[in-house]
Amino acid sequence: MSKKAFIRFKTAASAFMAAALAIGTLAGASPIGAITGQTSVIVVQAAKKYITxxxxESIALKDAKLKKSAVEEFDEAELEKGKKPKYKLAFSTETKEYEYVIHATSGQILEAKWDLSDKDLYEEPDDDEEEVAKKAVTVDVVKKAVQKDARLKKSFLKNLKVSKATEDDDEDVTFFKVTFKNGKYKYTYEVEAYTGIVISMEKKYSGK
Known part of the structure; x- marks a missing residue:
């Protein structure tokens, strides 16, 4: 390289470094310079930008297919910073209680769940119908209940895994657990064993 060409290269490189430093300063970033031989490399670390x-809240409500007017109580969102910053939200309607975990920079839903808020919504039949109450619904009924809630295609029913009915003494309820993967989420549903009513749903982002 001729002396003139080297001077032009050096001048251009200096101008580039100055511009990069100025941009980093204006953006509130911390520019880090690493020099190897005659080549200067600048890495600008931009500050993380969180969604509001x-x-x-808008992402959670859209996923839950709810209008804000339908929400009776909305707890203040909690922002947790770190390697995977996230918002934790909780809100309730007349019939359900919701919880969401949303990535604070990408807006990706990481976890979502809801439970029926009142046992009366899925309570077993009265004593005069005791004979019916003792007979659990069929697996087909369980799958169709989940299909309707999750808005799945009929052809997807074969992918649903239904466990044996489980009795929860604390909640005084017997339910079937249904699990499946759809898209990038793993789902877990609980269906009341004697009425066939969906009592809870949980989904977790698998990223695969």
Whole structure:
């Protein structure tokens, strides 16, 4: 390289470094320079930009297919910073209690769940119908209940795994657990064993 060409290269490189430093300063970033031989490398570390609490609420409500007017109580969103920053949200309607975990930079839903808020919504038949109450619904009824809630295609029913009925003494309820994977989420449903009513849903982002 001729002396003139080297001077032009050096001048251009200096201008580039100055511009990069200026951009990093304006953006509130911390520019780090690493020099190897005659080549200067600049890495600009931009500050993380979080979505707003209002945006996180909007994402959760859209996923739950709810209008804000239908929400009776909305707890203040909790922002947890770190390697995987996230918002934790909780809200309730007349019939359900919801919880969401949303990535604070991408807006990706990481976890979502809901439970029926009142046992009366799925209580077993009265004593005068005791004979019916003792007979659990069929697996087909369980699958169709989940299909309807999750809005799955009929052809997807074969992918649903239904466990044996489980009795929860604390909640005084017997339920079937249904699990499946759809898209990038793993789902777990609980269906009341004697009425066939879906009592809870949980989904977790698998990223695969």
């Amino acid at each position: 609490e209002k945006k996180a």
